[in-house]
Amino acid sequence: MNPEITIGKRRIGPQHTPFVIPEIGINHEGDIGKARQMVRDAAGAGAECVKFQCHVIEDEMIPEAKKVIPGNAIESIYTIMERCSLSEDEDRSLKAYAESQGLIYLSTPFSRAAADRLEKMHVQAYKIGSGECNNYPLVEHIASFGKPVILSTGMNDLRSVRKSVDILEAAGVPYALMHCTSLYPTPYAKVRLGALPQLQKEFPHAILGLSDHSLGNYTCYAAVALGASILEKHFTSDKTWPGPDVPISITPQELTQLIQGSSAIHQALGGSKTILREEQPTIDFAYACVVTIKPIKKGERFTTDNIWVKRPGTGELKADLFKDILGKRAAKDIPKDIQLKKSHITS
16 A cells, blocks of 8 residues: 655655655744745755744633743743734745745644634645644544645544544545654654554554654654655754744754755665666676686596685676585686686586
8 A cells, every 4th residue: 555645746655755844833933034034944955845833822722821831941832822923914925935935835723713724825735733633623624624634643642643533534635644752852762763653554544754853863764764754843044043942943954964865765765685787797896706726627626726716706607606516527628717617517
């Protein structure tokens, strides 16, 4: 089975180069100028898309959220999102700007109003964050749009993921499941890449991905080898900028490395342990063949004193046949330093 989803003209799945999502998210801190710079820098780094977050505060949170401080921040989630949320006009301008740079615009809605805003903007697909993986009313609402969904699964077990998958499959929308650990940063020992084959076994119709919060690109590279077709990392133009997600974000240079490295790893996957036709030139010089190390008279037996194995590999009898030849007799006189042939040998 080779599942596949398509976002715009981009086909995503095991048969295709990994789809790398640089998540600008809220790293702009509400500054539209910073947001545009990150779009430019992502495009310059070779990205195919950028992803933002869509926050409509009054539909997303109640004032009680002012008392809740995320583990990677020093102020409440309400304060952070109030400062970082963008207006509908700003979201529209960023979508247009990203598309002018040749990028697919993606965004994560955190409420029904945010999803409706993105639908009015005609986004091509939806990203659902880990916190909404078990927000089944919102998942159902987004699925009703009939567009591809990329669903992160941090903070959720297979049971709760299954409920969202059932919603997506009932709606008939193509979907991807992103393994994720919602720790910022995620210690490498907590990344748990073993979840990828587990998700593939449980949800064989899903495209797999990794939404990664560990430092650097290491775990993303490993995820490709384990079947990830989508890689998501927080992204920033400048690591000195403020923001709770900036410390775990990759830079433009690291984004280029991730795009090129994941593509290289994907190309290297598959195959079997066979000899390639293209290896023949190397075989010609690297293999050893059975050769004479002394002049041998007709009728003389072949022994370790008069034959051995040496390069090049262009001879008729390769080194693996050496022991088969020992004890047999020469069919004719053979000079020293000659590659043996079948015609040289008689029993």
